[in-house]
Amino acid sequence: MQKLFIAISALAFFAASCSKSLDINENPNQAQSVTPNVILSAALVGTAANTAGSYLNLPCWLGYWSRSGNYVPDVQTETYNISNAYTNAEWSNQYTNLRNYIDIEQIGEANGLPFYVGVAKVMKAYIMSTLVDVYNDVPYTEAFKVGTIVQPKYDDAQTIYNDLVSELDSSIVYFEKAKSYYGTATSTIINTDDRYDLVYGSAKSNGAGDPTSRMVLWEELANTVELKLLIHQSQVSGQQTFIQAELAKIQANGFGFIGPGQSATVNPGYQASTGKFNPFYGLFYTLTATTVTQNYYRANTYGVNYYLNTNDSRGFFFYTDLNASFAGNNEGDPNAVPNSNTSAIGPGLLKGFTQDQLIFSDFESLFLQAEAAQRGWITGMSEPLYESAITQSYVYLYNGVSVYGPLNASGDATAYYTSGINDVDWNASPNKLEAILTQKWAALNGINWVEAWTDFRRTGIPTLPITSAPTHLEPQIPVRYLYPQVEINTNGVNVPKLGANAQFSAKIFWNQ
Numbered sequence: 001m002q003k004l005f006i007a008i009s010a011l012a013f014f015a016a017s018c019s020k021s022l023d024i025n026e027n028p029n030q031a032q033s034v035t036p037n038v039i040l041s042a043a044l045v046g047t048a049a050n051t052a053g054s055y056l057n058l059p060c061w062l063g064y065w066s067r068s069g070n071y072v073p074d075v076q077t078e079t080y081n082i083s084n085a086y087t088n089a090e091w092s093n094q095y096t097n098l099r100n101y102i103d104i105e106q107i108g109e110a111n112g113l114p115f116y117v118g119v120a121k122v123m124k125a126y127i128m129s130t131l132v133d134v135y136n137d138v139p140y141t142e143a144f145k146v147g148t149i150v151q152p153k154y155d156d157a158q159t160i161y162n163d164l165v166s167e168l169d170s171s172i173v174y175f176e177k178a179k180s181y182y183g184t185a186t187s188t189i190i191n192t193d194d195r196y197d198l199v200y201g202s203a204k205s206n207g208a209g210d211p212t213s214r215m216v217l218w219e220e221l222a223n224t225v226e227l228k229l230l231i232h233q234s235q236v237s238g239q240q241t242f243i244q245a246e247l248a249k250i251q252a253n254g255f256g257f258i259g260p261g262q263s264a265t266v267n268p269g270y271q272a273s274t275g276k277f278n279p280f281y282g283l284f285y286t287l288t289a290t291t292v293t294q295n296y297y298r299a300n301t302y303g304v305n306y307y308l309n310t311n312d313s314r315g316f317f318f319y320t321d322l323n324a325s326f327a328g329n330n331e332g333d334p335n336a337v338p339n340s341n342t343s344a345i346g347p348g349l350l351k352g353f354t355q356d357q358l359i360f361s362d363f364e365s366l367f368l369q370a371e372a373a374q375r376g377w378i379t380g381m382s383e384p385l386y387e388s389a390i391t392q393s394y395v396y397l398y399n400g401v402s403v404y405g406p407l408n409a410s411g412d413a414t415a416y417y418t419s420g421i422n423d424v425d426w427n428a429s430p431n432k433l434e435a436i437l438t439q440k441w442a443a444l445n446g447i448n449w450v451e452a453w454t455d456f457r458r459t460g461i462p463t464l465p466i467t468s469a470p471t472h473l474e475p476q477i478p479v480r481y482l483y484p485q486v487e488i489n490t491n492g493v494n495v496p497k498l499g500a501n502a503q504f505s506a507k508i509f510w511n512q
Contacts, residue, residue: 317348
């Protein structure tokens with residue numbers, strides 16, 4: 001009942017805060033009188049919802065999903081001729097969610113609660129870096145000066161990234177302070193903070209049973225988010241000294257990164273009750289039927305062919321099988337075939353109403369570590385990290401799936417990455433970075449499409465032939481989104497001016 005209570009109270013609070021305004025330039029209700037544990041649970045539930053339902057065009061652009069032939073074309077998505085209003089909801093929801101973490105940080109600082117300050121800094125970096133990754137320059141330093149600045153300036157994207165890295169460094173200091181704080185705190189305080197930590201609290205299967213171990217998991221997450229931000233800048237020549245200095249700090253703190261079985265997930269007590277189930281599952285199912293989303297999104301031919309041609313059994317978990325096979329449509333194909341001839345999104349992604357919502361998977365972390373090791377950035381061998389990443393992807397997809405009978409995730413993963421196939425088998429792959437990034441793309445299907453888009457933009461891996469579809473405005477996947485119309489309407493004086501078809505030319509700063 002405790003977990004259910006958290007879910008109900010957190011969702012109610014989050015809904016109330018969102019109902020006021022989704023414009024970052026308007027004054028939200030300030031939550032200073034609310035204890036930070038309540039805000040934290042609400043904020044994490046909001047982050048989970050945003051992760052599950054934002055930028056849903058990207059799986060189509062990246063060769064994962066496609067539109068069913070049962071529906072008319074989505075002109076903007078399938079032509080790349082996107083408008084400023086294309087991501088209004090995502091922009092608004094993410095800034096609303098950020099406000100929660102700003103409140104948590106301020107209350108934590110004012111009341112000597114270091115755990116809450118540390119979590120706020122990590123999650124702020126997680127969300128803010130995503131905004132940079134899709135828009136480049138965005139409001140940051142003035143974005144939350146509510147009551148004093150109603151039209152915040154736009155900050156330089158590289159400068160934001162650098163400051164987020166500093167925030168992640170600072171979070172480690174606060175988690176260390178939290179270990180000392182909990183050493184003298186009452187059991188009531190310790191248990192309450194643990195209960196409202198929906199990521200690594202002891203109620204989670206991957207959680208910690210004591211506050212010190214819980215802080216270590218958060219420190220690993222902080223380091224992993226920082227590693228991601230550094231990896232994103234691998235092509236930025238002027239940042240290499242900065243990157244090495246930050247990697248040295250991570251090594252010095254000694255906490256490492258998210259490892260196998262340590263995925264950051266949120267679950268406030270999702271259940272088979274209207275409005276209370278996992279947000280990703282809820283895109284596809286109601287209590288009694290499938291949704292339009294389930295019928296609309298089908299397998300993509302590119303993804304289908306990749307998993308089939310590499311003998312990757314994960315394909316049957318990313319997509320439903322038809323007569324022991326599976327099939328899809330090409331992205332942007334005006335002659336897309338109907339649902340009776342295509343595969344739906346599969347059981348490895350849609351496990352059930354109560355499934356955890358991934359925020360940062362262990363396999364994404366391991367792929368980041370494999371890339372860093374291959375670049376010589378961190379100690380350790382890249383091959384075992386690569387193979388562990390593939391294994392953990394199999395473990396996640398197979399977990400909880402019964403439709404195929406007894407399963408052996410580890411055994412199937414080993415058979416896959418020792419198959420002798422290029423960009424699958426480490427020893428059969430001459431270009432190791434290409435293998436890492438190809439397998440990372442294969443693993444992030446339906447899980448983290450923003451990160452897959454970022455990797456594609458910064459490296460061109462994998463080569464996605466769908467960019468040649470005749471319906472496209474230009475024969476390339478967009479490199480960014482346009483600034484949302486909701487922001488132009490209220491802060492137009494500060495919104496950077498972009499040229500025509502800027503979605504193809506105004507690159508994110510790390511895209512060099």
